[in-house]
Amino acid sequence: DIQMTQSPSTLSASVGDRVTITCRATQSFSDWLAWYQQKPGKAPKLLIYKASTLQSGVPSRFSGSGSGTEFTLTISSLQPDDFATYYCHQYSTYLWTFGQGTKVEVK
Amino acid sequence: QVQLVESGGGVVQPGRSLRLSCAASGFTFNGSAMHWVRQAPGMGLEWVTVTSYDGTHIHYAESVKGRFIVSTDNSKNILYLHMNSLRPEDTAVYYCARDFSSPDLWGQGTLVTVSS
Numbered sequence: 001d002i003q004m005t006q007s008p009s010t011l012s013a014s015v016g017d018r019v020t021i022t023c024r025a026t027q028s029f030s031d032w033l034a035w036y037q038q039k040p041g042k043a044p045k046l047l048i049y050k051a052s053t054l055q056s057g058v059p060s061r062f063s064g065s066g067s068g069t070e071f072t073l074t075i076s077s078l079q080p081d082d083f084a085t086y087y088c089h090q091y092s093t094y095l096w097t098f099g100q101g102t103k104v105e106v107k
Numbered sequence: 108q109v110q111l112v113e114s115g116g117g118v119v120q121p122g123r124s125l126r127l128s129c130a131a132s133g134f135t136f137n138g139s140a141m142h143w144v145r146q147a148p149g150m151g152l153e154w155v156t157v158t159s160y161d162g163t164h165i166h167y168a169e170s171v172k173g174r175f176i177v178s179t180d181n182s183k184n185i186l187y188l189h190m191n192s193l194r195p196e197d198t199a200v201y202y203c204a205r206d207f208s209s210p211d212l213w214g215q216g217t218l219v220t221v222s223s
Contacts, residue, residue: 034210043202043216044152049209087152091210094166096142096154 002027002090006099012107019075021102023088028068032092035064035073038101039084047086048073078104109133109212111203116217119193129186129203129214136160136179140206141186143177145199146216153199156188157206171197193221 003026013019023033031051036044046055048064051071061076075082083106088099115127129141143155156167156177165177176189186203198221205212 043213046209046211046213049211053209055211089152089210091206094140094157094159094164096144096157096210098144098152098154101151 001095002029002092002097004088004090004097004099006088006102008102009100010103010105012105013078014107015078015080017078017107019078019082019104021073021086021088023066023071023073023099025069025071025090029090029092031067032090033064033066033071034089034091035062036087036089037082037084038087044087075104111205111212111214113201113203113214113217116201116219118220118222120223121194121221123193124189124191125193125219127188127190127201127217127219129188131184131186131205134205134207135184136181136186138207140164141177141179142204142206142210143186143188144202144204144213145197146202147196147199150199155201158186190219193219195221197221 005024007022033051035048038044047058047062052064063074065072085101085103087101112130119125140159142157145153145155158165158177174192178187200216200218202216203214
């Protein structure tokens with residue numbers, strides 16, 4: 001199975017900050033990588049798929065990059081609604097795996 | 108409206124069984140694989156199982172292999188998860204999700220609590 005290591009586990013930031021979250025895989029798998037935002041009590045919300053494609057309706061301050069084994073989610077200017085937990089997710093095989101999550105909290 | 112709606116969660120004693128349902132609307136399972144993903148309280152996302160739309164490819168996480176069974180009723184567009192020999196560590200919100208070139212559609216989840 002492909003293991004995903006996400007960092008950092010917690011990130012303290014302020015409104016307007018540029019935020020970067022990294023995900024590393026134990027095997028290369030091209031760009032079958034998604035990023036989600038999750039708020040308490042809610043289902044994960046798809047932000048990015050195929051490593052860099054913005055899901056319809058997601059603000060353009062979110063962007064994704066990378067391929068192979070290293071991927072990045074960037075929020076260009078953090079907004080109040082962005083304080084949440086973020087997960088990376090590889091879907092290159094039927095056996096999905098997820099990163100451990102990054103909680104973005106108020107500094 | 109394209110959506111997935113899970114149901115069937117609840118409180119169940121250890122060792123007992125429970126069946127979850129995931130009803131799809133606005134699309135058919137044809138061409139999609141369907142997954143179950145769970146999230147224990149305060150924890151991250153854990154993949155549980157997948158079935159291809161025709162049932163030819165079925166896989167399980169090691170943690171549920173031999174206890175859980177995934178199935179579909181393609182005539183009704185319903186995905187099922189039959190959970191047997193439940194353990195306290197199976198306590199989680201269970202989500203179904205569609206895999207149609209990307210994992211673009213998730214349900215709202217149903218909570219399963221395994222407790223005596």
